[in-house]
Amino acid sequence: MKKLKWGMIGGGEGSQIGPAHRLGAQADGLFALTAAALDVNPEKGREYAQRLGCAADRAYGDWTEMLAGERGRDDRVDLVTVATPNSTHFEITKAFLEAGFNVLCEKPMTMTVEEGEEIVRVARASGRICAVNYCYSAYPMVREMRHMVASGQIGKVRLVITNFSHGHHGNAADADNPRVRWRYDPAMAGISGQFADCGIHALHMASFITGDEVRSLSADFASTIDSRTLEDDAMVNFRMEGGTVGRLWTSSVAIGRQHGFDIQVFGETGGMRWASEQPNQVYYTPVGGRTQIMEKGESGLSDEATRLSRVAIAHPEGFPLAVANIYVDLAAAIAGENRAALPSAADGLRSMAAVHAAVDSAGRGGVWVDARPTMFR
């Protein structure tokens, strides 16, 4: 098994997202970090890249340097991960796709709908993989839920309820802390705060599990701390193409909630729920029957869930292995296999369209608006 060559942009020393990608790419021995531009400070980035095993000539000072260096090589990296600040995702992803690289982009893929549409076009034209890191979708039991819907085990889906709410930005005394503040400042975060940060994970999950897309939505935004411009709490009601009713709550001021991402899916013949803090179980209830606790690794699960589980039942697998599953699927896709479940540029675009729709709706008293990107209408 020859390891794939992996390049990383952003995610430098001390970042939160960097370790998750490195664990994810390396855990299964599928990727070897080969080229990197890790830090906004070129020297620190070069030094850290070499410490992580990159050769000196592939430890780059910034992404433009890396693009220039890699595009000319015969042994260029097989995949580039973009984990830079949000506002730079668009131009980096676009440039690497155009140069013929496969890309895994952190969410949000872009800051505007127009940029998102551009990425979708560029990705199509390039024939390269452009994936977006909606990694929660790669938990085995989330894949199982998607399989259960697709195979009709809960009937037509009537209702999706999802929450992604935490309380880590709930301390007003801490609101001016730069690590918190930028998220609620339009100059840095764009048009949306909490919904663009966490809400889109939940919205993607609703589509991912149901196999359906959001058509329209109505939003209610709130900024509960005076100094904030953007929302730190949002409720979004939505309708999917197939008629499913959706409800999504996201908050960063829900003090006492840690990382409370959960989803409930209710169909004609059953319901199920999953929570990211206990990701190895699904609670499934057939209509008229008892709730059953499904376990990652139990016999009889779908091939997809079984394939992405690594250790025996009831040995918990956590967030870094969900990210690893994204890389497992990327390795297969790079090898030419079909991996339809990989979150794509189209998913990234849909998220951005939903963000814009939600901001629009919330600003106009919750009117229902079309949530689809123009190019998908």
Place this chain on the structure above:
Amino acid sequence: MKKLKWGMIGGGEGSQIGPAHRLGAQADGLFALTAAALDVNPEKGREYAQRLGCAADRAYGDWTEMLAGERGRDDRVDLVTVATPNSTHFEITKAFLEAGFNVLCEKPMTMTVEEGEEIVRVARASGRICAVNYCYSAYPMVREMRHMVASGQIGKVRLVITNFSHGHHGNAADADNPRVRWRYDPAMAGISGQFADCGIHALHMASFITGDEVRSLSADFASTIDSRTLEDDAMVNFRMEGGTVGRLWTSSVAIGRQHGFDIQVFGETGGMRWASEQPNQVYYTPVGGRTQIMEKGESGLSDEATRLSRVAIAHPEGFPLAVANIYVDLAAAIAGENRAALPSAADGLRSMAAVHAAVDSAGRGGVWVDARPTMFR
């Protein structure tokens, strides 16, 4: 201790609500069932009333008979509980209040806002107690949450999130079952289905715990089963007088949820949550600190929580004792004590105004509407 004389209307043999009231009124030995008109079938009602201990001349065939019989007695009942079908609450409650009886009315108190305003006026004029059975508010730990807000333990309340969702009406094959069907038929249930049935419990709780009232709301209703006219799923966003943001989801098609009434309250300096299926705990988190599990019966709780708890810590107390706590407070109120926490006719009216506002909003695409009764604006 002389027991109070208690009269009951509705709640006959086989009803769901009857046993809860009888357990509630009798558990503490405060009330003795003395007069009753229990059943729509006069003979069955008389027979059952006598079986439950009423004298033959106070085992009435219907409420008009009971009103006529009791109003003239020197030893008339001290309290009348109205647990009849919803559409009859108004006229019975009104008649007994006007005749000078204290009344505990099941929810919803009335079918219209106008009727609700009438009950408030009649109750005021009569000087009698008119309570509404929002019994969840009488759990010791719910009283504790109210105390915590009032005493500033979580600071100004920013956010209330509450759900009252179950799946017991989720089976389409069962939708024509008369026990289910009437709830979604305007001819029998009025203008709202699930929101009027369960949602108003949650809305009352939001006000009860925060000590604030709902000012405006925006609603999204759905009927997920074709044969239904009224909503079986609803989301209501609201704002309270003091600026608190509220979000309420209620559903009867959430297959797998049993009786999932829960509430989360997030303030400037802390958050807390409570769930009706595990009513003896509150999860409380001070900002920046760890979540603490508070237990009914622990030392250091408020007088109110301590007063309404009957057995030692970690001996669970359930729904019937919450109803019993309503009767405990009624007995005290009848004796002239102040029991401000008892849900009142004003609460019943506010619920009805919210139901009408939600129906109005949902019918007009979720526009924000005033949720207050005219007489309280």
Place this chain on the structure above:
Amino acid sequence: MKKLKWGMIGGGEGSQIGPAHRLGAQADGLFALTAAALDVNPEKGREYAQRLGCAADRAYGDWTEMLAGERGRDDRVDLVTVATPNSTHFEITKAFLEAGFNVLCEKPMTMTVEEGEEIVRVARASGRICAVNYCYSAYPMVREMRHMVASGQIGKVRLVITNFSHGHHGNAADADNPRVRWRYDPAMAGISGQFADCGIHALHMASFITGDEVRSLSADFASTIDSRTLEDDAMVNFRMEGGTVGRLWTSSVAIGRQHGFDIQVFGETGGMRWASEQPNQVYYTPVGGRTQIMEKGESGLSDEATRLSRVAIAHPEGFPLAVANIYVDLAAAIAGENRAALPSAADGLRSMAAVHAAVDSAGRGGVWVDARPTMFR
């Protein structure tokens, strides 16, 4: 329905157990408190009994007075509850049985095996009911578990694991508090501390659910606080007549456990568990299948579980209603119905034999000893 006349001895104002019995006897309107000797202080007892509704001539100063007063009456009480300090249970229970009264005795029924055998003989001779308040056995879902074993739903029972551990006596600084201290002082508590206090509930439950009896046991006792003579922590391994292996842990120094009584029963074809702090659910797993959450009040439960449940599914019912179920069964038994599930004097005797066996075993390094009362060998 004529209420039964109820007499109570002990359980005076401020006691922990008194309220549970009063709620239990009154909740369903089956019993009316008619005679009482509530307090070690005769005046306080008489006064409180009258406050609770007893006529002055049946508000007694002590139990001998009550026995003298009641035995001569035509309208004597139908049932006497004995809720006095443990060391007095024997003589009071014996005296009332001999005088022809039905008795519900708090646990432990006696302080010695010999006394227990005497009660069994007296009860048999009298033809009266002698029940012991192992009230946990009256939760609907515990009755369901018993039914499941009896009807073969988990096959032959291999293993019973039960714990009854709390931490309320874990504070060494509080060890001399008289409310705590007496339990570990042989002069007041007899030969066993925690095992006799809580362990016998768990041991009774093992027998109750499996329908089998303990034959032999091996015990390990510990006193973790220096000033204590009797054990505050105990492990008892046992074997039942049918070969089932049992393991029972009980502790009062398990700081952080509130009232952690739980039981797991594992058979050839399934396993199940129940916990007293969440008494309305049973987790049941058929061999090779998924765990199912069974709910009090769900359709399809046994008649026994359904009969003892009062409010709809997922409306929790707690400890006081379990006690009430004991009284429901007592009322039926007094009326001549067969209530085999009612804990009996034989159960009280078996507990005492087990306590003595455990003390014997623990004192001899854990040797296996016969745990059966001589009269049942």
Place this chain on the structure above:
Amino acid sequence: MKKLKWGMIGGGEGSQIGPAHRLGAQADGLFALTAAALDVNPEKGREYAQRLGCAADRAYGDWTEMLAGERGRDDRVDLVTVATPNSTHFEITKAFLEAGFNVLCEKPMTMTVEEGEEIVRVARASGRICAVNYCYSAYPMVREMRHMVASGQIGKVRLVITNFSHGHHGNAADADNPRVRWRYDPAMAGISGQFADCGIHALHMASFITGDEVRSLSADFASTIDSRTLEDDAMVNFRMEGGTVGRLWTSSVAIGRQHGFDIQVFGETGGMRWASEQPNQVYYTPVGGRTQIMEKGESGLSDEATRLSRVAIAHPEGFPLAVANIYVDLAAAIAGENRAALPSAADGLRSMAAVHAAVDSAGRGGVWVDARPTMFR
């Protein structure tokens, strides 16, 4: 950062333990698989090793070949993991230690106490690292518990209660399945079944968290399925050197339990509990206070817990990352740093002594026996 060269023996394709080690060694990019003898079938082992990235000349057919090949190289592997069938651990581990390799051995380290003592002597003489894979001890929150005890946060430890019970061998119809059967056959498993398989993890954990060692024990073993010779259920009571009372239950017939390893530690001033199926939380209760939920990644944890956590609070980390933490500590130890928390050959020996003691005690009716290896008495 130069990767360490890693060798693996056993854990071939399709094994359960192999993936956990590969994920563990690779996740952090610290080790590169360089040499391997993976399979009992030499050809399959060589082929798989090359597929996993070993050079052809270091893809060995068996461990003797690997020892011969590696010992002569200048670039010999820095660490050898032994994940072969239990009965071979001793000779392989001994041989590699004697040849100067660092070894990580799967548990149980040996089959007899004498072998264990030999490994301890050889490891000491070699000056090499000999670690045993008690990987549960490397969860961040388990390290935190150890820190809490060491720093006096719960006072002197009175009591340790630990369970490691599952139901995966509970199906009698499956008892002759070779994957299950060998565990209960002395010819293959040695003198103990379930206690040697899972119980020793729990016993190690008790020592690890308390920083104390087991001195004596009393055991009760049961074989609940007729065809089994060795125990499938065991209870072990123990005493630690410092007087702590311990109780350990382990079972493989507890149908419905998945992988139920949990531990509760009760001290003079607090208690805490942790469960392997939810490994990112500790429930901590200070005496007289409320239970607090501690979260992996929260601020204020010990350096040790913080160092071994990779992603942000409430992003769950699971079993493979606990194994990875063992490798993180091994890498540091190989680099000469002190890693006292790494499970050592002495721990492996103590486990084996406890297994022999438990078998001895159980065979003699539960008598208390010394559980210490002779060389540590």
